[in-house]
Amino acid sequence: MSNPTPSFCDGAINRILDDLARQGWSVDSNFLPREPVMQLATEARQFKRQGRLRPAAVGKGAERSVHAEIRGDWILWLEEPSLTTAQRAYLERLEALRLAANRTLQLGLFDFEGHLAIYPPGSFYRRHLDRFRRDDRRTLTAILYLNQNWQPADGGLLRLYLDEARHVDVAPRGGTLVVFLSGRFWHEVLPAQRERISVTGWFRTRGDLPA
Ligand code: OGA
Ligand code: MN
Numbered sequence: 419m420s421n422p423t424p425s426f427c428d429g430a431i432n433r434i435l436d437d438l439a440r441q442g443w444s445v446d447s448n449f450l451p452r453e454p455v456m457q458l459a460t461e462a463r464q465f466k467r468q469g470r471l472r473p474a475a476v477g478k479g480a481e482r483s484v485h486a487e488i489r490g491d492w493i494l495w496l497e498e499p500s501l502t503t504a505q506r507a508y509l510e511r512l513e514a515l516r517l518a519a520n521r522t523l524q525l526g527l528f529d530f531e532g533h534l535a536i537y538p539p540g541s542f543y544r545r546h547l548d549r550f551r552r553d554d555r556r557t558l559t560a561i562l563y564l565n566q567n568w569q570p571a572d573g574g575l576l577r578l579y580l581d582e583a584r585h586v587d588v589a590p591r592g593g594t595l596v597v598f599l600s601g602r603f604w605h606e607v608l609p610a611q612r613e614r615i616s617v618t619g620w621f622r623t624r625g626d627l628p629a
Contacts, residue, residue, distance in 0.1 A: 428514065428518070430446055430448075430449060431514060431515050431518050432518075433446065434446055434515065434595075434597055435518055435519060435522050435523060437597075438519070438523060438558075438597065438599070439522070439523060441580075442598060442599045442602055442603065443578060443580075443586075443596070443597065443598035443599070443603060444596070444597045444598070445586075445588055445594065445595070445596050445597075446594065446595045446596075446597075447591065447593065447594045448593050448594075449511075449562065449593060449594065449595035450508065450511070450562065450593050450595070451593065452592065452593065454504050454507060454508065455562075455564055455566075455592045455593050456564075456566065456592070457504040458504050458505065458508065458534075458562075458564050458617065459564035459565070459566070459592070459615050461502055461504060461505070462494075462534045462536060462564065462615050463536075463615070465494050465534065466492065466536055470494050471492035471493055471494045471534065471536060472492060472493060472494070473486070473490075473491075473492055473493075474489050474491045474492065474493045474533075474535065476488050476489060476546075477550070477551075478550040478551075478552070478553060479552070481551070486541075487544075488543070488544045488546075489541075489542070489543040489544065489607075490537060490538065490540070490541025490542060490543070491535045491536060491537045491541060491543060491607075492535070492536045492537075492538070493533040493534060493535050493536075493618075494533055494534045495531070495532070495533045496509065496532045496533060496534065496617070496619070505617075508562065508617060509530065509532075512530055512532075512560060512619070512621075513530075515560070515597075516530065516621055519558065519621070525557060525558060525621070525623070526557075526623045526624070527557060527558060527621040527622065527623060528555075528621075528622055528623055528624040529621070529622055530560075530619055530620065530621050530622070531619055531620055531622065532560075532617055532618060532619020532620070533617070533618060533619065534615070534616075534617055535615070535616045535617070535618050536613060536614070536615050537574065537607065537610045537613065537614040537615075538613060539610060539611055539612055539613060540609060540610070540611075541609065541610060541614075542606070542607050542608060542609040542610065543606055543607035544606055545577075545579070545604055545605065545606040546604065546605070546606065547600070547601065547603075547604055548600040548601075548605075548620060549600055549601050553625065554601065554625065555622035555623050555624070555625035556600040556601075556620040556621075556622055557599070557600055557601070557620070557621055557622060557623050558597060558598070558599060558600060558620065558621040559596075559597065559598050559599075559600045559618075559619075559620055560595065560596075560597045560618075560619055560620070560621065561576070561595070561596050561597075561616050561617070561618045561619075562593075562594070562595050562616060562617045562618075563589075563590035563591055563592060563593070563594045563595075563596075563614075563615070563616050564592055564615040564616060564617070565590050565591060565592050565614060565615055566592045568589055568590055568591045568592070570589075571611065572610065572611050572612050572614075573608055573609050573610050573611045574589075574590050574607060574608060574609070574610030574611070574612075574614040575587040575588060575589055575590070575607075575608045576588040576590065576596060576605060576606075576607055576608075577605060577606050577607075577608060578596070578598060578603050578605045579603060579604040579605060580603070587608075590610075590614055590616060600620055
């Protein structure tokens with residue numbers, strides 16, 4: 419990976435790390451500029467048309483299965499060798515965040531796994547935690563939204579539960595990055611009234627399971 423941006427001169431990353439240290443979650447409404455966001459969205463729609471996305475599953479190993487009544491999104495894992503230039507640039511930005519988080523918060527983040535996600539109109543993802551029953555490597559969730567002109571009537575909010583009494587709602591507006599501790603915050607995607615596109619992923623610790 420080439421020259422990660424040093425965190426000490428990166429205001430956005432510093433703000434995210436401050437938020438994480440204070441409250442365990444952060445929303446940056448301008449993490450990526452409009453052009454790369456539109457490029458990522460265009461590619462995602464193209465991949466969908468080419469039939470490369472698959473209905474997302476829940477669970478892992480023998481427990482893994484597709485349940486549209488739990489989640490209705492379609493996904494494509496971001497993997498070499500098929501990364502696009504725009505995807506690679508976003509992953510490099512995340513790499514800068516990973517290194518800065520390890521330096522300042524000692525999170526021990528070892529790698530990142532992520533996928534494109536498209537929620538067709540009417541779909542949602544019920545309340546859940548981003549950790550598997552038998553694999554606790556997912557430590558920090560990072561979601562980048564790719565939707566231009568998202569309106570309140572479009573629904574599709576990410577609802578992040580802070581505790582018994584409080585939640586925050588995040589609109590999936592293009593360029594917004596939401597980051598939160600994967601093992602701590604229950605969350606859900608409320609029904610989207612129009613197609614809703616994101617890059618969703620997890621920074622993982624090394625754990626003691628084989629990769
Ligand atoms: C997930 C998820 C939230 C969102 O994919 O695990 O919770 O806002 N996504 O897309
Ligand atoms: Mn989730």
